[in-house]
Amino acid sequence: MQKNNRIEHPEERERVITIRDLNKSFGDYHVLKGVNLDLYDRENLVVLGKSGTGKSVLIKIISGLLKQDSGTVEVLGKEISLLNERDLQELRIHIGFSFQNSALYDSMTVRENLEFPLVRNRKKLTKKEKDYAVESVLDAVSLGQTINQMPSELSGGQRKRIGIARTLILQPKIMLYDEPTAGLDPITCLEINGLINEVQERYHTSSIIITHDLTCAKQTGDRITMLLDGQFNKVGTFEEVFNTEDERVKSFYEYNFIE
Amino acid sequence: MFYELYLVYQFIIKFFKEVFLPPYEGKEIMRQCYQVGYRSLALISLTGFITGIVFTKQSRPSLAEFGATSWLPSLVGIALLRTLAPLLTALISAGKVGSSIGAELGSMKVTEQIDAMEVSATNPFKFLVVSRVLATTITIPILTFYTALVGLLGSFVNVAMFEETSFSGFISSSLESITFLDIIASTIKAILFGFTIGMVGCYQGFNSSKGTEGVGKAANSSVVIGMFLVFIEEVLATQITFLFRT
Structure with missing residues (x-):
């Protein structure tokens, strides 16, 4: 099942993330080798790749959790x-x-998990406004009934949804999803994929979705790319990326895709 | 080894930089103070009380040989305030609180909760480390004086079993030989112990790695290193106080 309302030609929109010649190594292991990537306004860009290829490292650099060795990462116009x-x-x-x-x-x-970023970054909000913000993000992830539960009482899928709700509470312009469907059953995966698309429509976010799940890629990505040996191959639609003679891409498709 | 010491030095410097800069996490500091006190109170009460009884019981025969059992309250008071109470409180806190801080922050680190805090535009060092170190630095001196008090109570129970004495008389005799220097030295020592226990627990937890194995290691190192440093500080503090006394 392909993504509904897929954005055509996102390249015509404003760039929100621009990555040029990005390099990152851990000891002798060169994870990212001169990576170039653009994320455009309100698009979902899926980054595919096998485990250990540096997909998570990429978004950790974008969010400033890790520092690059060289190259530039511009987010919303700031290096x-x-x-x-x-x-x-x-x-x-x-x-x-x-x-x-x-x-x-x-x-x-x-509730406290959701309020945590709010209390620290929106200090002027009244209690009523905070309650409204918490309830509306819980409503967005359809988990209003869990408001007073502890994380240990939630299922894997519910935890993922609450994790997404917590990031949404500050109404970000960019969403970075690290393996959103990892460890979930196929039905919950479909729900999470639907939620990612809902978030894009409702909050007008631009997103990078890191995954090795091809169903997730097909259902959520406006554009898709694959990280192979520290570099991105072609960036394009699902068909454009997988219509290739590159054995590495073909084997990834054959062994992983479940229609 | 030297690189590790450099990292510790940087961690301590970062604490002193962050502690004075806003925003101040007053609510979290209060919550942590309550946690530190609550976690150790029962064990400290029991240990302090038993120490008071045992120390009095063990000291009585020696003093009785010289007909000096009347000195017992002073002896117990001095021993408790100068060394036993600060050391006992610090060792129990290193075991209960230090390990708990190490394990909590360690598990937060390996489950990416600290990263989650950072990306939600919150300074995790300030929220987690500064609040916990301040809490142990504030609470352990209070617990120290509480231990001394409970120890005196235990001592009184033992004395009352052999002699006719009033509680107020016993307490005033106990405090008679205690000088202002004793109180100041004990307070400074307890503050130092509290700071050390909090710092060691936070450093080990904040820098843990390698999954659940790392969490266990962080908790264990927090106790072992914390206790070791407390003993070193006790020796140094005793030497320095001795210099002031002479």
């Missing part, structure tokens, strides 16, 4: 590596990061 701690924090308000394992705060209830 990440040149920002001081304070400016980086301000920029992060506009970047939502959904972690592979949700990364919910274990010692807090769902």
